[in-house]
Amino acid sequence: MPVxxxxxxxxxxxxxxxxxxxxxxxxxxxxxxxxxxxxxxxAGFDKVLVGYTSTSADGFIVASYAAAHTERLGxxxxxxxxxxxxxxxxxxxxxxxxxxxxxxxLHIITGGTDSELHRxxxxxxxxxxxxxxxxxxxxxxxxxxxxxxxxxxxxxxQVTKAYSDVKPVQKPAIPIYFGGASGPAADVGAKHADVYxxxxxxxxxxxxxxxxxxxxxxxxxxxxxxxxxxRPILAATEARAWERARAILARVMxxxxxxxxxxxxxxxxxxxxxxxxxxxxxxxxxxxxxxMPIAAAMGGAGNTSALVGTPEQVAEALLDYYDxxxxxxxxxxxxxxxxxxxxxxxxxxxxxxxxxxxxRQLVAHA
Numbered sequence: 393m394p395v396x397x398x399x400x401x402x403x404x405x406x407x408x409x410x411x412x413x414x415x416x417x418x419x420x421x422x423x424x425x426x427x428x429x430x431x432x433x434x435a436g437f438d439k440v441l442v443g444y445t446s447t448s449a450d451g452f453i454v455a456s457y458a459a460a461h462t463e464r465l466g467x468x469x470x471x472x473x474x475x476x477x478x479x480x481x482x483x484x485x486x487x488x489x490x491x492x493x494x495x496x497x498l499h500i501i502t503g504g505t506d507s508e509l510h511r512x513x514x515x516x517x518x519x520x521x522x523x524x525x526x527x528x529x530x531x532x533x534x535x536x537x538x539x540x541x542x543x544x545x546x547x548x549x550q551v552t553k554a555y556s557d558v559k560p561v562q563k564p565a566i567p568i569y570f571g572g573a574s575g576p577a578a579d580v581g582a583k584h585a586d587v588y589x590x591x592x593x594x595x596x597x598x599x600x601x602x603x604x605x606x607x608x609x610x611x612x613x614x615x616x617x618x619x620x621x622x623r624p625i626l627a628a629t630e631a632r633a634w635e636r637a638r639a640i641l642a643r644v645m646x647x648x649x650x651x652x653x654x655x656x657x658x659x660x661x662x663x664x665x666x667x668x669x670x671x672x673x674x675x676x677x678x679x680x681x682x683x684m685p686i687a688a689a690m691g692g693a694g695n696t697s698a699l700v701g702t703p704e705q706v707a708e709a710l711l712d713y714y715d716x717x718x719x720x721x722x723x724x725x726x727x728x729x730x731x732x733x734x735x736x737x738x739x740x741x742x743x744x745x746x747x748x749x750x751x752r753q754l755v756a757h758a
Contacts, residue, residue, distance in 0.1 A: 393719055393747070393751070394719070394747075395719055395720070395743060396439070396617075396619075396719060396720040396721070397436070397437050397438050397439075397720075397721055397723065397735075397740050397743075398438060398439045398440065398441055398468055398619070398720060398721070398722040398723070399432040399435075399437045399439075399440045399441070399722075399723065399732050399735075400415055400440055400442075400443060400722070400724040400728070401415070401428045401429050401440045401441070401442060401454075401458060402414075402416050402425070402428065402443070402728070403416070403418070403419070403420045403421060403422075403424070403425050403448075403449050403454055404418045404419055404420060404424060405421060405424050410639075410640060410643065410726055410727040410730075411640045411643035411647065411726050412726055412727065412728055413686075413690060413693070413694040413696060414694055415443065415724065416444070416448045416449075418448075420449055422457065425457065425458055426457075426458065426461040428458075428728070428729055428732075429458040429459075429461060429465060430461065430462055431729055431732050431733055431736075432465060432732050432736075433462045433463070433464055433465040434733075434736065435732050435733055435736020435737070435740065436736045436740045436741070436744075437465065437732070437736070437740070438465075438466055439465065439466035439467060439468045439497065440458075440465060440467060440468065441468045441499060441722060442454050442455045442467055442468065442469045442470060443470050444470035444471065444472055444501060446511035447511065451469040451470055452469060452484055452488060455467035455469050455496070456488055456491065456492075459488075459491070459492040459495055466496070467492065467495055467496055467497070468497045468499050468569060469485075469496065469497070469498055469499065470499045470501050471485075471499065471500060471501070472500075472501050472502070473500065473502065473521075473525045473529070474516075474528070477549075478527075478528045478529075478531035478532050478535070478549060479531060479535050479551060479554050479556070481528075481532060482531070482532045482535035482536055482556055483535070483556050483558060485498055485532075485560070486535075486536060486558045486559055486560045486566065487558055489560040489561045489562060489566055490558065490560075490561055494561035494562045496560075496562075496566055497566060497567040497568070497569055498532075498566060498568055498569065499569040499570070499571065499589070500525060500528075500529060500568060500569065500571075500584070500585075501571055501572075502518070502521045502522050502525045502572060502577065502580075505662055518574070518576070519576050522572070522574075522576040522579075522580050523547065523548070523576075524547075524548040524549075525580055526580045526583065526584070527544075527547065527548050527549050528548070528549065529568060529584040530544070530546075530584075531544055531549055531551065531554070532568075533565050533568070533584070535555075535556050536556070536559060536560050536564070536565040536566060537565055538554075538555060538556075540555070541553035541554060541555040542554055542555070567586045567587065568584055568585055568587075569585065569586065569587045569588075569589055569619065570584060570585035570589065570616075571588075571589040571590075571664070572663070572664070573590075573591070573601075573662070573663035573664035573667055574663040577663070578604060578608055579608060581605065582606075582608035582609035582611075582614070582616070583608075583609070583612050583614070585609075585616040586616055586617065587616055587617045587618070587619050587720055588605050588609075588616045588617070588618055588619065589620075589621065589720075589722065590602075590618065590619065590620045590621070590664075591620070591621055591664045591695055591697060592620055592621050592622040592668075592682065592695070592697025592698075593620075593667060593668070593671060593682075593697070594671060594678035594682055595678075595679050595712055595713065595716060597667075598620060598713060598718070599716045599717070602618050602716065602717045602718075605618070606717075617720060618717050618718045618719060618720065619718070619719075619720035619721070620720075620721060620722070621695045621697070621721075621722040621723070622697055622698065622699045622710075622721065622722070622723055623686070623695070623696055623697060623698045623699070623723070623724060623725060624698070624699045624706045624723055624725065624735065624739060625637045625683075625698050625699070625700045625701075625725070625726070626702065626703055626706060626734055626735075626738070626739065627702065628702065629702060630701050630705060633700050633702060633705075634700060637683060637700045640686065640726045641685050641686050641689065644686055644689055644696075644726075645689050662692070664692070665691065665692025666692060667692070668684065668687040668688075668692040668696075668697060669687070669688060669692045671684055671687075672684035672685065672687050672688035673688070679709070680701075680705070680708070680709050681699040681700055681701050681705060681706060681709040682697060682698070682699060682709070683697075683698040683699070683700045684697060684698075686698055695724075703734075703738035703739045703742055704742060706739055707739055707742035707743050710739075711743060711746055711747075714743075714747065721743075723735060723739075
């Protein structure tokens with residue numbers, strides 16, 4: 393089964409000290425953005441995530457600019473329902489899908505921190521936001537596939553004779569990625585997601601989450617693919633990898649600013665972040681390589697679950713997740729540009745080669 397690798401790009405230089413937690417926010421450096429995107433393309437990534445916060449650059453514009461300076465790389469645009477009409481968002485995404493030659497996907501992020509949502513004037517509670525998201529994605533997908541004008545009468549959105557002249561290049565629709573760890577999130581994601589995104593948790597916990605998502609999705613006749621996010625910390629030897637990991641932790645604790653409302657000593661509001669903090673409290677190290685102290689230091693913010701070791705060791709750890717149903721890995725480093733290059737040099741080829749070997753074996757024994 394094919395595996396997908398997703399990186400993450402930002403619009404300004406990050407990671408000069410090798411301990412960058414967040415790669416979005418701040419001003420825009422267009423030359424840096426282009427170089428960052430090209431590095432991921434050259435490294436063999438399938439897509440890059442273009443993140444979202446209530447203070448960062450517009451993801452559609454960032455992806456459009458980066459796509460114009462790359463040839464193959466896909467762009468997973470984080471998109472928060474509630475601030476743009478879903479019919480307009482559908483046309484924006486379909487238009488960009490044409491101009492990029494079918495290289496667009498949307499990552500629906502409903503938002504887990506009230507304080508962050510309040511910056512843009514959204515006062516709804518989290519459960520209500522997920523109910524709004526359900527309607528929003530319904531309309532998105534209908535707009536992409538409808539062959540004639542349609543009406544929609546929901547609690548949050550009502551449209552009459554909605555239609556889009558522009559349809560996505562990708563058929564039947566632009567892929568929807570979806571993240572969220574709460575029960576309401578799982579219900580909405582199971583209904584709509586083509587790829588359900590999980591944070592980097594221990595194997596047993598991820599397997600439990602996968603089983604839950606698939607059980608919920610089965611009621612809709614669906615089975616989404618599964619993504620898991622990690623921060624690989626690589627070095628030529630295991631000892632050097634652990635030295636590097638501890639140096640990154642020390643630097644993060646000195647300098648990194650957590651997301652507003654999350655951080656050291658603060659109980660995270662987002663369920664996914666709370667789960668990471670709890671796993672960190674249970675143990676610094678889970679399974680073979682999953683190292684949680686940076687996640688603990690950041691209060692679960694920033695998707696900071698690390699896999700530590702040589703490229704071969706981290707590849708083996710990723711394959712353990714592949715074996716339980718994960719087919720997409722969102723990987724990014726604390727030295728974002730340099731790490732992306734390193735992942736492409738060794739880690740990504742190792743994982744792809746092993747999966748290809750297994751696939752050949754299956755065909756040979758079929």
